[in-house]
Amino acid sequence: MQTITVEALKAKLDAGETINLVDVREPHENAEFNIGGLLLPLGKIQTMQVEEIDDLKDQEVFIYCRSGNRSGQACLILETMGYKNVVNVTGGMLAWQEKIGR
8 A cells, every 4th residue: 555645645736636535534524624535434435335436446546534544444445446556645634734734
């Protein structure tokens, strides 16, 4: 599994790169603060309900959560399902808010 820091991810966003962001937190966490990722809670990934991202199997996909733990689990599961280029955002939204802000 690859990883990326929140600073490096922010630089990609600021540069206008088209990137695939997936938020594996719960809906209430996403409602409080999010950076525009597709909401796909970890529970759905664990039960392999990932139809929304089927077309991203061969693309780079950045996965984030609150702290980096759930997104790490999601990356491992997605890799077993054939996703070739998943990237865990280390530190998650806690690191984003600490280092970048809202």
